[in-house]
């Protein structure tokens with residue numbers, strides 16, 4: 001049976017990841033076309049009704065591996081490999097996110113299976129799945145097919161829409177034997193928030209700051225500009241990892257997804273992992289001194305220049321305009 | 325302990341970023357370089373070696389690639405690796421992630437490292453996956469995107485950002501760790517190190533030397549197949565302003581914002 005298995009990630013409070021739910025909906029749609037079922041795997045202490053609730057997004061059945069801890073990839077590779085093997089599943093599908101990359105890659109090795117990552121769409125050709133993967137900074141899209149089963153598909157962040165089509169899924173507990181190397185990494189602390197808790201999701205106007213701001217102090221420029229427009233400040237992972245700005249303000253693959261009326265990117269290169277978190281903004285304005293920066297490929301207005309010269313004057317001009 | 329660092333030769337970033345205006349595609353010809361993400365892995369290896377929390381006998385740079393990839397190894401050695409290993413074989417050409425990970429695991433097996441370090445991504449392929457593939461073949465614990473490594477009691481304490489914030493994970497050795505680019509500022513090689521790089525030992529290995537099953541590698545052994553290449557959906561090109569007179573630039577930006585009722 002040509003089934004598709006989705007790994008459904010959850011946080012420590014038991015909330016399922018939005019991208020996992022999107023992947024279940026996508027799997028349900030595709031499974032219908034290839035004559036199979038969409039199923040999901042959850043690990044850890046997930047309650048019966050929470051697991052069964054994944055049926056709402058299209059999962060016919062949910063496998064639950066209670067003895068497998070959530071949050072680290074390798075024990076979940078053990079669980080996925082077992083469920084795929086026991087049930088003759090044809091494809092594994094992951095929503096966007098870091099863990100999906102690690103689990104998918106581990107499964108590739110374990111099952112000798114083909115893998116495609118950063119997938120933005122999946123289609124059916126001759127009863128088989130074909131993954132669309134943008135390459136070379138999204139300048140080409142490769143259609144990738146699988147030579148043998150199973151095939152592994154790792155989605156790009158926000159690639160798959162959530163659809164509430166189904167009802168309640170059957171829940172089946174599975175006992176997974178962990179590989180010796182899967183137990184050699186242990187989570188000491190999960191999901192630590194670093195820096196202040198800021199709200200960027202409700203802002204209509206966001207000024208995004210990147211490494212081009214030069215230093216933590218550079219964020220003052222971004223803050224003043226945001227303030228002049230009544231907006232908030234967001235950041236790239238590069239500056240969050242460097243400790244210049246709080247994690248709660250991070251946009252992108254391992255941060256937040258936003259779609260404000262205006263996203264003004266200051267000193268941001270526009271890496272794919274950042275782009276996926278803000279590309280649906282209504283208007284994108286980028287200031288970057290490098291004319292070849294990828295951000296200019298997807299901005300509505302691109303300004304090639306030094307933000308340290310432009311931003312302070314822009315802040316003044318906006319203040320003057322508003323005041324006058 | 326012995327640290328192996330996986331390094332790759334990629335098109336130079338300056339070249340790679342260029343878009344050919346006539347085709348609107350990336351131009352990938354020209355200069356090649358050591359994958360910049362791998363210099364962070366090399367630097368991490370050097371810092372563990374110099375940190376002294378655990379004695380490091382050797383740092384070995386390992387690559388799989390065509391003859392020209394030897395230059396990436398020279399750079400790796402100039403950055404501090406003690407020697408290098410190159411896996412080259414015509415049979416490997418066209419390998420996908422599954423086949424590449426398997427091949428790299430095989431060549432690593434012949435070195436029996438206590439720690440394998442990788443970069444977060446290759447600048448050309450951008451798969452973010454080789455580390456986890458290699459780890460499962462080697463049956464070692466692994467973590468990707470690591471931005472802090474502390475060695476304590478012979479174990480690694482690693483930090484990385486995942487979907488819900490920062491995770492701290494303790495890992496036993498031997499292990500496979502892919503480092504994020506925020507982990508360190510790679511050093512510049514000294515002139516002396518660059519000059520001496522070609523004198524450091526370099527092992528050349530073929531697929532058969534490390535027990536690679538030829539049926540599992542190369543284009544024929546790969547498990548994925550590119551069926552077609554298509555252009556992305558056409559998108560209206562944005563407006564571009566070159567900042568020559570900043571006051572004028574600012575006026576244009578304000579007008580643009582005003583037109584869209586954003587201020």
Ligand SMILES: Cc1cc2nc3c(=O)[nH]c(=O)nc-3n(C[C@H](O)[C@H](O)[C@H](O)COP(=O)(O)OP(=O)(O)OC[C@H]3O[C@@H](n4cnc5c(N)ncnc54)[C@H](O)[C@@H]3O)c2cc1C
Pocket residue numbers: 098209210211212213235236237238239250251252253254255256266267268269270271272273274287288289290293305306307308444445452469
């Ligand atoms: C698995 C994974 C997950 C990731 N998740 C995320 C994520 O969630 N969010 C995220 O943002 N990134 C993420 N990244 C990192 C991402 O790939 C990039 O490294 C990061 O977005 C780069 O941040 P940046 O644009 O601030 O820095 P850089 O790429 O260094 O860009 C800085 C830019 O500033 C410009 N600049 C410099 N000085 C000036 C000046 N004076 N005036 C104007 N411009 C200037 C430069 O030209 C350059 O384009 C992830 C990566 C991986 C592999």
Ligand SMILES: Nc1ncnc2c1ncn2[C@@H]1O[C@H](COP(=O)(O)O)[C@@H](O)[C@H]1O
Pocket residue numbers: 330331332359361362365386387388389424428441442443444445446447449450451452453454455
């Ligand atoms: N052919 C190769 N030879 C050696 N190391 C490689 C090769 N391909 C990938 N790597 C390593 O794997 C990391 C991640 O690459 P990727 O998964 O292709 O994005 C790189 O930073 C390298 O450390």
